Amino acid sequence: MLLLYVLIAEWLFFYFAGTTVNRRGVTVGFGTLDRQFDILRHSCEIGLLALALTPVIITAGIDLSVGSLLGLCAILFGKFWHDGGLPIPIAATLALGCGALGGALNAALITALRLPPLIVTLGTYSLFRGLAEAITRGSVTYTNFPEGFLFIGQERWLGLPAQAWLFFAVAIGVWVLVHRMTFGRSFRAIGFSPEGARYAGLPVDRHIALAYILAGLIAALAAIIYTARLGQAKADAGTGYELFAITAVVLGGTSIFGGRGSVTGTLLGVAAIAVLKSGLASLPVVMRMNAAEEMSGVLTGALLLLALTAGVLPRLWSQRRARHAAVPKTLPTS
Amino acid sequence: MTPPLLELRRLTKSFGGARALRGVDFDLKAGEVHALLGENGAGKSTLIKIVTGAHQPDGGTIMVGGELAEDLTPAAAQALGIACVYQQPALFPDLSVAENIALRLERGGVLRTVGWRARHGCARDLLQRIGAEIDPATEVRSLSMPEQQLVEIACALGSGARIVIMDEPTASLTHKEQHLLFTVVRELRKSGVGVIYISHRLEEIFALADRVTVLRDGESVGTHPVSSMNEAGLIRMMVGREVAQIYPPSESAPGEVVLALRDVGCAASGVRGVTLDVRAGEVVGLAGLVGAGRTELARVLFGLTPADSGEISLNGQRVTLRSPGEAVAQGIAYVPEDRRRHGVVLEMPIAHNMTMAVHGQLFRGAWLRFGAERSLTLDYIRDLAVKCSGPFAPGGSLSGGNQQKVSLARWLATKPKVLILDEPTQGVDVGAKSEIHKIVRRLAKEGLAVLLISSDLPEVIGMSDRIGVMRGGALTAVLPGGADAHAVMAAALGTTERGAA
Numbered sequence: 028m029l030l031l032y033v034l035i036a037e038w039l040f041f042y043f044a045g046t047t048v049n050r051r052g053v054t055v056g057f058g059t060l061d062r063q064f065d066i067l068r069h070s071c072e073i074g075l076l077a078l079a080l081t082p083v084i085i086t087a088g089i090d091l092s093v094g095s096l097l098g099l100c101a102i103l104f105g106k107f108w109h110d111g112g113l114p115i116p117i118a119a120t121l122a123l124g125c126g127a128l129g130g131a132l133n134a135a136l137i138t139a140l141r142l143p144p145l146i147v148t149l150g151t152y153s154l155f156r157g158l159a160e161a162i163t164r165g166s167v168t169y170t171n172f173p174e175g176f177l178f179i180g181q182e183r184w185l186g187l188p189a190q191a192w193l194f195f196a197v198a199i200g201v202w203v204l205v206h207r208m209t210f211g212r213s214f215r216a217i218g219f220s221p222e223g224a225r226y227a228g229l230p231v232d233r234h235i236a237l238a239y240i241l242a243g244l245i246a247a248l249a250a251i252i253y254t255a256r257l258g259q260a261k262a263d264a265g266t267g268y269e270l271f272a273i274t275a276v277v278l279g280g281t282s283i284f285g286g287r288g289s290v291t292g293t294l295l296g297v298a299a300i301a302v303l304k305s306g307l308a309s310l311p312v313v314m315r316m317n318a319a320e321e322m323s324g325v326l327t328g329a330l331l332l333l334a335l336t337a338g339v340l341p342r343l344w345s346q347r348r349a350r351h352a353a354v355p356k357t358l359p360t361s
Numbered sequence: 362m363t364p365p366l367l368e369l370r371r372l373t374k375s376f377g378g379a380r381a382l383r384g385v386d387f388d389l390k391a392g393e394v395h396a397l398l399g400e401n402g403a404g405k406s407t408l409i410k411i412v413t414g415a416h417q418p419d420g421g422t423i424m425v426g427g428e429l430a431e432d433l434t435p436a437a438a439q440a441l442g443i444a445c446v447y448q449q450p451a452l453f454p455d456l457s458v459a460e461n462i463a464l465r466l467e468r469g470g471v472l473r474t475v476g477w478r479a480r481h482g483c484a485r486d487l488l489q490r491i492g493a494e495i496d497p498a499t500e501v502r503s504l505s506m507p508e509q510q511l512v513e514i515a516c517a518l519g520s521g522a523r524i525v526i527m528d529e530p531t532a533s534l535t536h537k538e539q540h541l542l543f544t545v546v547r548e549l550r551k552s553g554v555g556v557i558y559i560s561h562r563l564e565e566i567f568a569l570a571d572r573v574t575v576l577r578d579g580e581s582v583g584t585h586p587v588s589s590m591n592e593a594g595l596i597r598m599m600v601g602r603e604v605a606q607i608y609p610p611s612e613s614a615p616g617e618v619v620l621a622l623r624d625v626g627c628a629a630s631g632v633r634g635v636t637l638d639v640r641a642g643e644v645v646g647l648a649g650l651v652g653a654g655r656t657e658l659a660r661v662l663f664g665l666t667p668a669d670s671g672e673i674s675l676n677g678q679r680v681t682l683r684s685p686g687e688a689v690a691q692g693i694a695y696v697p698e699d700r701r702r703h704g705v706v707l708e709m710p711i712a713h714n715m716t717m718a719v720h721g722q723l724f725r726g727a728w729l730r731f732g733a734e735r736s737l738t739l740d741y742i743r744d745l746a747v748k749c750s751g752p753f754a755p756g757g758s759l760s761g762g763n764q765q766k767v768s769l770a771r772w773l774a775t776k777p778k779v780l781i782l783d784e785p786t787q788g789v790d791v792g793a794k795s796e797i798h799k800i801v802r803r804l805a806k807e808g809l810a811v812l813l814i815s816s817d818l819p820e821v822i823g824m825s826d827r828i829g830v831m832r833g834g835a836l837t838a839v840l841p842g843g844a845d846a847h848a849v850m851a852a853a854l855g856t857t858e859r860g861a862a
Contacts, residue, residue, distance in 0.1 A: 207729055208724075208727045208729060209727045209728075209729060210727060211729075212729070213720070215713075219706050220706050220708075222702055224717075225665070226697050226703040227685075227771065228718050229686075229717065229720070230684075230686055286708055287708075
């Protein structure tokens with residue numbers, strides 16, 4: 028809830044500070060509808076990854092490989108279409124399948140071999156990116172996609188950027204999964220207490236696997252949208268996106284220790300980061316000290332640390348109080 | 362006359378509401394082996410933890426060598442020459458024997474140099490003194506459990522311990538290793554060390570100890586020279602009390618056999634050849650000492666550690682139970698011993714906890730139905746009289762007894778055929794305890810087959826239609842309900858089967 032107010036305040040600030048009227052009397056900067064659509068368009072891919080990570084983090088896991096998997100799927104999609112001569116829909120379906128496979132690899136290593144998710148996905152983070160670079164030998168990019176495909180990434184449909192509809196559809200899907208289906212319950216139980224979930228007869232391994240496979244699938248969808256937006260598929264697609272996505276999820280109130288979290292929180296987190304990034308770029312030079320990129324990094328980090336601290340402080344305080352209250356009892360009686 | 366090495370006077374200690382020690386007197390002389398005996402929960406562990414400084418007593422005095430020891434901390438206890446050898450040695454597996462001994466004994470700053478030769482020499486000396494043939498350079502990981510225990514004893518010796526506490530040191534030893542250990546203990550005694558020896562094996566106490574103190578319900582029942590005691594006498598002292606509490610009477614006539622075990626074993630958890638029938642409407646108690654394999658048997662039946670030998674049948678049909686999910690699907694429910702870790706997810710609401718095992722039945726097509734969940738939860742809250750602020754209060758906000766009821770409700774909701782209750786009243790207040798007893802009786806009357814694991818002897822005797830007694834992973838005796846407490850205790854201690862260990 029706090030995040031919603033932060034987001035509104037943030038947006039209003041940029042609306043007033045970042046919008047100007049130029050000499051011809053045209054409004055430019057943050058306050059224009061075009062700019063708002065731009066923010067939406069640019070946040071779809073990171074937003075999708077954040078949605079993908081929400082169930083994973085609720086199970087007390089983590090997936091660092093989603094950004095790399097995005098790159099690999101983008102390349103595979105381009106290769107299927109360009110080198111394989113497959114029609115776009117089939118290439119896209121295959122790419123989605125590859126995303127799910129990548130997620131399944133993470134899932135298998137985590138559930139069957141009981142390896143920690145952080146390490147497993149750190150490994151696949153390098154593996155997927157490396158594969159993408161190997162396939163393209165670091166130089167090939169696939170371009171010249173047909174108009175009809177680029178529509179997904181560059182045009183509007185029913186008044187909104189086309190990819191926003193896909194994003195919203197996935198958001199609703201993940202929301203239903205986490206908040207309206209038994210899977211969400213299971214994810215939470217696993218996140219709070221994997222042993223407790225096992226003793227309740229829940230299929231712990233199967234549900235953990237589901238979260239990672241779903242994450243891979245959504246990462247592949249993000250790859251297709253990314254390719255359509257830029258009009259090219261390249262091996263470095265989505266580099267560093269996983270960190271923004273994790274930031275958005277945690278900012279949205281999902282506990283990195285598992286159990287707690289919501290999809291609406293994740294959406295707010297994504298919006299807060301996107302507005303911050305875009306808003307800083309539209310500020311007058313004086314205010315952003317001519318360093319929008321750097322400022323956005325600093326402010327995103329500060330925002331995240333602040334959110335984490337705000338989440339932990341009440342517990343720390345109550346523990347402290349409890350400790351102070353307990354002291355007299357343990358004092359020697361003499 | 363020299364004062365005793367250790368003298369405890371009127372020691373009391375409570376945990377929450379439970380009084381673990383109610384004024385215990387105990388003394389240990391130099392050069393004696395003093396056995397400490399008692400049922401599970403009689404207060405032995407608490408006593409040991411106070412002497413080693415891990416717990417602070419609420420009242421009473423501790424005298425070490427005739428001097429008052431106040432505010433005993435683990436470090437202070439060690440400085441006073443008190444050392445403890447635990448059942449599970451607490452050594453660093455990746456370090457060598459000499460390094461482990463040095464870690465306990467050597468003191469010094471960060472910058473001191475390591476004298477490897479002296480370190481190994483010291484370790485070799487100590488090991489030699491207790492007659493252990495272990496190379497100080499060996500990695501502890503490669504040692505057997507008894508060898509590790511010997512290293513622990515060497516540590517105790519090296520620290521100049523005058524008081525050595527041994528907590529069930531022979532639990533994992535073979536016969537031959539036991540004899541080696543006994544020799545070491547006798548050596549210690551000869552050199553003037555006082556040994557507090559805790560064991561459930563009565564024959565060891567007769568073989569080794571000079572005096573024995575029996576604890577019961579946190580009180581000392583008496584201290585006697587071992588030579589003046591016999592086994593029957595010791596068991597009588599341990600059990601002692603009458604079955605004072607009133608248990609609801611059995612009202613059901615047992616029906617068909619629901620759960621049939623034939624020679625069921627699981628090598629991984631040490632369950633061996635268990636053959637047992639549980640009938641509909643019957644409460645079968647499982648008695649035994651801690652570590653006798655009762656929880657392990659329950660885990661086998663619930664698919665947590667699947668059986669690797671024998672047959673399990675439900676209603677006459679052979680079943681395999683490879684995961685909790687399969688066990689639940691077959692109609693087996695398990696209310697686990699550790700309810701805070703396994704029984705209830707503390708952070709989740711009561712309602713979510715109660716429906717956790719019935720996702721498949723209650724939520725068709727995996728869609729949550731909040732109305733159905735709420736009404737099911739309210740039904741069980743009313744039915745089992747769960748005291749809570751509402752169906753969405755977190756599980757962790759409830760008292761132990763009410764958490765147990767939530768855990769129970771979760772499994773009743775699955776409409777099981779077999780209900781396994783593992784220590785259902787442990788750490789539960791008296792009121793909730795008798796409520797749980799009534800619920801168990803009612804469930805049996807409704808035709809459930811109940812397997813009741815309990816370390817509370819009166820409970821297991823008062824509640825069960827038949828009592829299975831386990832020892833060392835095997836079912837060693839099946840006694841009728843209301844059996845004599847001495848008989849159950851004797852079976853649990855294995856005194857009816859001399860020499861089998």
